[in-house]
Amino acid sequence: MSEVAIVGVGCVGFRPILPELSYKELMFEAAVKAYEDAGINPRKDVDVFITCAEDYLEGFSIFDEFVPDQLGAVLRHLFTVSGDGLLGLATAYMLIKTGQFDTVVLEAHSKASDILTFMDIVAFALDPILNRPLGGHPYYVAGMEMNRYLHDTCTTMEQCAQVAVKNKKNALENPYAAYGANITLDQVLCSDTWFYPLKKLEISTPADGCVVMVLASENVAEKLTDKSIWVKGVGWCTETPNLETRDWSKTVYTRLAAEMAYKKARIHSPWKELDFAEVNDLFAYKELQHMEALKLCEYGEAGKLTEEGLTARNGELPVNPSGGLLGMGYGLEASGMQKLLEVVLQLRGEAGRRQIPDAEVGLAHAWRGIPTATGITAVLSNVK
Amino acid sequence: MSLEKITNPLHVRHWLGDMEADYIYTLGVAGEHFLEEIKENGRIMGAKCPRCNITYVPPKMYCEKCFAKLEKWVDIGKKGVVHTFTVATIDVDGKKLEKPVIYALIKFEGACGGLIHKIGETKPEKIKIGMKVEAVFKPSFERKASINDIAYFKPAE
Numbered sequence: 001m002s003e004v005a006i007v008g009v010g011c012v013g014f015r016p017i018l019p020e021l022s023y024k025e026l027m028f029e030a031a032v033k034a035y036e037d038a039g040i041n042p043r044k045d046v047d048v049f050i051t052c053a054e055d056y057l058e059g060f061s062i063f064d065e066f067v068p069d070q071l072g073a074v075l076r077h078l079f080t081v082s083g084d085g086l087l088g089l090a091t092a093y094m095l096i097k098t099g100q101f102d103t104v105v106l107e108a109h110s111k112a113s114d115i116l117t118f119m120d121i122v123a124f125a126l127d128p129i130l131n132r133p134l135g136g137h138p139y140y141v142a143g144m145e146m147n148r149y150l151h152d153t154c155t156t157m158e159q160c161a162q163v164a165v166k167n168k169k170n171a172l173e174n175p176y177a178a179y180g181a182n183i184t185l186d187q188v189l190c191s192d193t194w195f196y197p198l199k200k201l202e203i204s205t206p207a208d209g210c211v212v213m214v215l216a217s218e219n220v221a222e223k224l225t226d227k228s229i230w231v232k233g234v235g236w237c238t239e240t241p242n243l244e245t246r247d248w249s250k251t252v253y254t255r256l257a258a259e260m261a262y263k264k265a266r267i268h269s270p271w272k273e274l275d276f277a278e279v280n281d282l283f284a285y286k287e288l289q290h291m292e293a294l295k296l297c298e299y300g301e302a303g304k305l306t307e308e309g310l311t312a313r314n315g316e317l318p319v320n321p322s323g324g325l326l327g328m329g330y331g332l333e334a335s336g337m338q339k340l341l342e343v344v345l346q347l348r349g350e351a352g353r354r355q356i357p358d359a360e361v362g363l364a365h366a367w368r369g370i371p372t373a374t375g376i377t378a379v380l381s382n383v384k
Numbered sequence: 385m386s387l388e389k390i391t392n393p394l395h396v397r398h399w400l401g402d403m404e405a406d407y408i409y410t411l412g413v414a415g416e417h418f419l420e421e422i423k424e425n426g427r428i429m430g431a432k433c434p435r436c437n438i439t440y441v442p443p444k445m446y447c448e449k450c451f452a453k454l455e456k457w458v459d460i461g462k463k464g465v466v467h468t469f470t471v472a473t474i475d476v477d478g479k480k481l482e483k484p485v486i487y488a489l490i491k492f493e494g495a496c497g498g499l500i501h502k503i504g505e506t507k508p509e510k511i512k513i514g515m516k517v518e519a520v521f522k523p524s525f526e527r528k529a530s531i532n533d534i535a536y537f538k539p540a541e
């Protein structure tokens with residue numbers, strides 16, 4: 001069976017707003033960069049195009065129909081995955097593994113600034129009979145989850161706040177990041193408590209941007225480039241949608257997604273075998289919860305490791321060297337692609353001033369946000 | 385890539401659009417039983433799986449563990465325990481709330497699941513994980529077979 005490589009990447013954004021480009025032009029510009037990077041002609045060299053988008057976030061019914069033109073995919077073989085970009089990666093990986101397809105283009109974007117009522121859309125994802133009638137800002141669900149997580153693990157508010165400090169600082173070195181900043185622990189802790197114990201500065205702010213990637217089978221990849229990044233394993237999982245019966249402390253969905261990817265990638269001790277990890281940090285505490293579920297450390301240990309600086313960019317296992325979603329901005333269904341982009345750049349040695357020396361194996365992880373319990377994990381390497 | 389880029393912000397335009405999307409959500413067999421009992425009798429019901437010996441709250445028509453069809457209803461009482469809670473200080477538009485709202489997941493003894501609801505008759509600083517609370521129902525003439533027929537939960541004992 002052929003190995004699967006990422007042979008081209010293109011990114012536009014991420015910025016708090018990109019007012020001059022429509023979502024189509026945003027996709028077009030990122031696609032031009034990715035095709036240039038891979039050295040391919042989209043009109044001739046691509047077997048399948050995959051876009052990842054959710055109708056409500058786009059403001060269209062049947063949004064799939066609006067995507068071929070700007071990717072060079074008119075009258076070509078295209079479909080949309082209604083989910084995070086990393087679910088698209090899993091789909092592309094499977095297509096190439098069948099041996100029937102050699103070149104697949106993967107796209108996800110966020111034009112969050114076009115959405116005037118984003119939180120109403122998030123609230124619309126809550127159970128209409130049991131939860132929605134209670135009203136309110138839907139991120140109260142995150143506040144409740146953080147509270148139980150801190151209660152069960154003795155993780156402190158300071159340790160959570162440290163995640164925001166670290167990630168926003170990392171983002172200062174990332175040209176694709178919208179919200180890089182030098183902030184202190186006190187600034188985070190003194191920011192408004194929006195959903196106790198969750199603070200304003202621990203919540204990622206949406207951003208506009210687009211990421212396009214070109215994937216290829218071993219044969220094609222080796223003809224195109226000598227800087228292929230290999231997808232070693234992908235895994236995904238969804239827990240119950242019911243807030244009432246799910247686990248409020250451990251993210252079981254991420255644990256099972258990670259086990260699926262690690263098995264395929266033959267990773268046995270992630271802390272030792274990974275050189276860095278890009279982990280979903282939509283809320284600061286989520287980075288800690290997800291680190292534990294990804295087996296980067298024991299349950300309840302992630303806060304301490306963060307406090308001790310072990311997950312800083314120069315630490316033993318850098319977590320979110322890109323700046324994460326707290327630093328790059330929350331790219332909605334492209335948030336997994338933001339993680340994947342950083343993994344590719346780091347493994348190519350193209351991460352500029354935030355480059356992790358000798359990085360060989362990296363992890364990208366995504367979570368689909370409130371109120372979902374869906375996680376996706378991918379392990380990549382620059383060694384086939 | 386386009387060679388000519390928009391550099392004057394006054395030339396950036398948009399079109400304002402919206403979409404109206406109205407639905408009815410069918411309660412279903414389990415949902416109807418659950419909300420009717422709240423409305424008519426002020427009782428919180430669960431559904432029991434005889435095979436797994438699990439009582440689901442809110443009730444479901446099927447067991448998520450063994451996939452059996454559930455038909456046995458159990459009254460699980462009005463008292464529960466705060467599994468977790470939060471205090472929201474902003475509304476859905478990001479505006480500061482005049483009075484913070486306390487949301488909690490309340491679990492019931494012997495039941496799998498629980499109810500997400502608001503906590504009332506107390507102050508945010510008094511709430512603790514593990515504290516006992518009790519459902520406060522709206523007067524029967526105000527009830528509409530809604531989760532909001534329970535006005536809130538209040539500290540118990």
Ligand SMILES: [Zn+2]
Nearest residue numbers: 433436447450
């Ligand atoms: Zn059962």
